[in-house]
Amino acid sequence: MCTTISFAEPEIVLGHGRRVLFVNPDDLQIFKEIELPPDLGLKGLGSQSQESCPAAAAATSTSTATATCAGKEPGGKEQQLTKQPEEGGTTASGSGVTSTSVQNVTYSPDGQLLAVTTSGGQKALLLYRSRPENARLLSTRPLARAASAVRFCSDSSSVLVTDKTGDCYQYDCVELEAPPRLLLGHLSVVYDILWSEDQQHIITCDRDDKIRVTNYPATFDIHSYCLGHREFVSGLALLTDKHIASASGDKTLRVWNYIQGKELLQHELPAPAVRLLVRQLEPEKIFQAAVLFYEHVDALGLYRLERSSDDIWSVTATQLVCAEAGSWSISNFTLTSDRIYVTGAENERLSLRVYDIATGQPATSGVPEGWVKMVLDGLGANEEGAPPFIPEDLSVWFKKRFDNVSDYLERKKRRIEEQQQQKCG
């Protein structure tokens, strides 16, 4: 189970359990709220329209390829097609429905659309029209796997969804019935995805330390890689039309010219980075990068990124924010111009705390009295019978190093030594 929190001027958007709340950070106004339908209705979708299911779409997009092979494998293709709805079927029944929860909420750049992905029993991409209506559900499309990252293109006409197997699908936001297109694939979890303003490049990062820059719409053509990280790359952010920032489990924050795949800045962090958020302070020049750390005495680091000339970047200011790390398990955060909103779990209940960006201390002014309680109540965090909230275990992001070599080499060495001894003796 997870929470999602983001700031989309003028709202703070929070998702938890089956609810999404849009609140004004400065007063006790709730702009709107969304509650997931009791049943996302994927059952019907699953059985009749395979096209709208990514897994089936993958088969379709490679259909010319698979068809020939599958035709030869007795029952091969058929099997797959019947298996898909079956999965949908199990998820739609009983416990599946209740365990479905909001995973990610993303506004389209024009603010007109809202993409909500769910995880748990029913994995889906829900598209809402956010204006002028009060979040009207436009479409519900099943996802083969829970989304790992979601990103709209700059003209809001489609949305990209990646998953733990490294696949990246494009969902049309105009032709809502159009089947998703498989655009590219990694061999491990894709943690973040960017789509350049000019829509020429899709930038993805994965658990195998890689940042990949793919041409669009010719997504079969890889433009470049930004290589150098030594652990999972957890977050990406666009800085300019050719620069991105990345944060990684290797305890570095880096800036790249992604067109050339060239590293421009490497800044050491005190701990592995599991999330990255970047705010623009001055276009093309000054940015604030906020990093959430993995198990560290300070929960967050704020870094001022400045571009002094074309490809020259530096970190000109650093601020660490403790956010009472250690006393609760922090899961997510967002920034406004003067405050940091942090979500996490306390006694297996959702908790929300607000810190002052300038001091890093709990915010004493500006947050309206009762605001936090209002939000938590609105999300149903303290309701009787609400399921326990346990943030995702991020230790699995780190690569497991298991040594299958030294044993073999040791045995080999022993064998050769024995042989030599016998020769001598």
Next chain:
Amino acid sequence: MVATGGQAQDQSHNQEPGVLCPTSAVTGLPQKRYYRQRAHSNPIADHSFDYPARPEDVDWRSMYPSIQQGQQVSFADIGCGYGGFLITLGEMFPEKLSIGMEIRVKVSDYVVDRIAALRRKGADTGAYQNVACLRTNAMKYLPNYFAKGQLEKMFFLYPDPHFKRAKHKWRIINQALLSEYAYVLRKGGLVYTMTDVEDLHKWIVAHMEEHPLYERLTEEEANADPITPKLYQSSEEGAKVVRNKGDHFLAIFRRL
């Protein structure tokens, strides 16, 4: 599962002093029986690989001691097995550097030892300085080793067919990976594929032909390639197939 078979075998051989050494007394080359390993490997799982972060970080000199300044690897045999074809490649193209990539510990170690032995035997001629073998997961780390457009030829000979549909993503030729191969291949570069599994051959051809960056060579072009006859002869896997009188399926593609 026969993954632990090697160990048991080693112990049984401990009783026979004469055959302890992995190197044959007759040929001076390592003996394959000490390096046997099951044919399948999970290419998605974590392994303990030391891999370079970037191609610039690769210490090629440790693999090719006589590498020239500015010289780089041009041919890659992906899943090179026991290295039979890799050695042939080195003999056919003395001016080019060829690398074999193999995921299995013992098998790649065999190739490393074999190349070392061949280099010792041919020390006066400087032979086999142009071939080397790397233990790595080519499905994950090709861009860590090769720059964009670096490779002239890539070989996928007798790849693991991964028959089960659920494991098709493990196949070395799949839609997503073809883009990665196109990235490390230069324009006009060639991809050689060979298998004795007809369904896999069809899968490979269909995926490659569907990918906008590849076109298949005509039969005439394929037959005119001097490498083609070698593909039927020199890989150990190939030799086994010949004995079994199985069919070979060759397909060569050009990177557009």
